[in-house]
Amino acid sequence: MSSKSPVEETFISHLVELRNRLVKASIGFAIVCGILFYWPGASHIYDFIAAPMLASLPVGSKLIATGVVSPFLIPMKVTLLLGFIVSLPWVLYQMWAFIAPGLYTHEKRLIAPLVISSSLLFMAGVAFCYFFVFGRVFHFISNFAPSSIAVTPDIENYLDFVMSMCLAFGATFEVPVVVVILVRMGLVSVAKLKEVRPYVIVGAFVIAAIVTPPDVVSQFSLAVPMWLLFELGLLVAPVFVRATQSPEEAS
Template identity: 45%
Template sequence: MSESHSSLISHLIELRSRILKALLSVMLVFLGLAYFAQDLYHLLATPLLDAMPENSQMIATDVAAPFFAPFKLTLVLSFFLAIPFVLYQIWGFVAPGLYRNEKRMIAPLLIASTLLFYAGIAFAYYVVFPLAFPFFAGIELEGVAFTTDISSYLNFVLKLFFAFGLSFEIPVAVVLMCWTGITNAKKLREKRPYVIVGVFVVGMLLTPPDVISQTMLAIPMWLLFEFGVLVGGLYQRESEQEENQEVS
């Protein structure tokens, strides 16, 4: 009992240490970017500003919004940039309890999930925003001027960033399901029609109510699903070969 108790305490201490290191990494990145908070917000607002009518500008309906909105963006961006170190701390905590084949599997997935999350954010900023914002700006209502509150715009953009970043994690989820035996590549291919309908439904729920952004999210999700099925089938064959070698 004393040994198990001391082991639990040591694990909790290590967990606390790694959580503090992860939070410290986010704060260090934040402190390094805080000086450029205004510039970062302007960079984020550029796709909308380019789509807005001439002589129009964004507004702030809250007194403190011009101060807090850029720093809120900087804090979220700091977390995004610190994700590799945060995942490294998670890996350092769970790795000692994994088998060798599990370590060989999880490490590439952590790297891939980070890169895919960044790819989803970049896709939203460079592809979706330049197409979606002119669509919104082109809708004219009588007596309504197209002006956007900076806090509302920030919340809107962050939701899209998270939606696209998480959606781009589909290959990782598919590979994990194939590797753990929850399903296999053959069954997933058979369910392809349902997946196609599902990604368009998800695109409708996660994006603004316009066809452009919904389609721009649904099509990459479908392609990423196909890529995940392909890679998941390869991992599944490798695991089956390892099991056969162990049996023999």
């Protein structure tokens, strides 16, 4: 006869299930990274990331490595980051599989769209930053460099800048999800959010001024999408709330 109470057994079973899901997520991440490390085109990943910067420099210019081991560590760091992005759907699936058994039917209708939309919006923000913002920002900045200065960015500083910018834009594109969650949880109404719209617009420009370089192009490139995504959240929130109501809430 077991001496453990039902509560203890349930808690331990949840811990075991969590451990199994974490192990499976880690194995998936490790497999993707292993494939990328041995992929012949992996050495060109950083070249792809550096393309917007090189396009704004004079023809024949290259980035420099000031650290002794930077030419080895930086591409490896980029490969690990790409491995995480590629394996993200598998990691999110493990999270979903862990929490799904404890949810009601109407709650499952809430979680799955949020997980999928959050992933897609984050990737959309990163893509928008890379394909639309970087080229304009680097070109704008390079025009201010005097002719007596040779612009040769360091690969490590450049990667840090790219990662911080991509993270900022990826997080910014989550605004519709935040709006939907706030409305769905009943913390604020759509009508109230419409009332504070002017403050949201000002806040978007303040946030853009803080997290982006001190140039008008990048600040507007972040603030305007943030505002438009806020408006998108206001449109989607009522539809999402109706679609995820429980029978008691609907009645």
